Amino acid sequence: MAEEQRGLELPGVTEEDYQSAGSKFVTFPPGAKVGDSHFLDIEIGMVDWDTPGSSMKVPITVTEEGTDKGKEEKLSFGVLPNGIWKGKEIYRAITGGDMPMKEGADGKRHPVIDPMALAGKAAVGHWQMQKGVKGGVVGAETVTYPKLVAILPAGGKPTVESLGI
Numbered sequence: 001m002a003e004e005q006r007g008l009e010l011p012g013v014t015e016e017d018y019q020s021a022g023s024k025f026v027t028f029p030p031g032a033k034v035g036d037s038h039f040l041d042i043e044i045g046m047v048d049w050d051t052p053g054s055s056m057k058v059p060i061t062v063t064e065e066g067t068d069k070g071k072e073e074k075l076s077f078g079v080l081p082n083g084i085w086k087g088k089e090i091y092r093a094i095t096g097g098d099m100p101m102k103e104g105a106d107g108k109r110h111p112v113i114d115p116m117a118l119a120g121k122a123a124v125g126h127w128q129m130q131k132g133v134k135g136g137v138v139g140a141e142t143v144t145y146p147k148l149v150a151i152l153p154a155g156g157k158p159t160v161e162s163l164g165i
Contacts, residue, residue, distance in 0.1 A: 026068045026127050026146050034131045034144055039157035040064045042125040044094055047115040050076045055083070056113065058090055058151065060125055073125075073148045084111070090151045094121050122154040 013021075028038050045059030057074040077086035088111075091099050095118070099111035127146040134140040152158065 022067070024071065024073075026062065026071060026073075026125075027066075028127075028129060028146050032129050032144075032146075034129050036129045038127045038129075038146065039152070040068060040125050040127070041154070041157075042123050042151070044118045044121045044123060044151075045072075046119050047113055050074070053079070055079060056087065058118070060123070060148065060151070062125065063122070075148050075151060087111075087113075091118075093151050093153045094118050094123050096153070124152040124154060124157050126150040126152055126158075 026038060026040060028036065032038075040062050041064040042060040043063045045061060047056060047058050049055070050057035055076050055078050057076045059072060059074045062068045062071045062073075075090065077083055077090060079087065088099070091097075091113070099113060101109040102112045104110045125148055128149045129144055130147045131142060131144050134143045
């Protein structure tokens with residue numbers, strides 16, 4: 001009689017799942033501290049509403065060769081007067097220009113985002129090591145994790161010194 005393999009099978013995970021598994025977070029060098037920065041080449045996905053009428057999300061995929069290639073994340077920005085600055089910054093980094101304006105029903109001109117004008121464009125993602133509570137749950141343990149904080153123009157990664165960090 002053949003000896004039966006002992007252990008607890010994980011039926012929800014295939015061998016392919018296991019082999020391709022990795023952290024959803026980008027990889028920082030060992031010993032990274034809160035405030036440290038990391039830059040990776042990215043591609044912009046299809047911009048869409050995050051919270052309709054309140055915020056938009058800019059999905060990205062890491063395109064740089066290495067451990068993080070293919071990882072996906074998003075950067076959100078507000079669409080009200082106090083939050084549009086981030087959208088303006090992101091749009092300029094990706095396209096090199098300002099959002100087009102269109103006259104609204106109120107007779108005033110308003111910014112318009114054409115998701116197709118951004119999708120597939122190359123850029124550089126700026127991640128920074130952050131500190132926060134695990135899962136955003138009040139009272140949970142405090143953890144450090146990399147967070148996408150900015151999208152910069154393609155064509156070269158800044159150095160920490162050039163950013164004044």
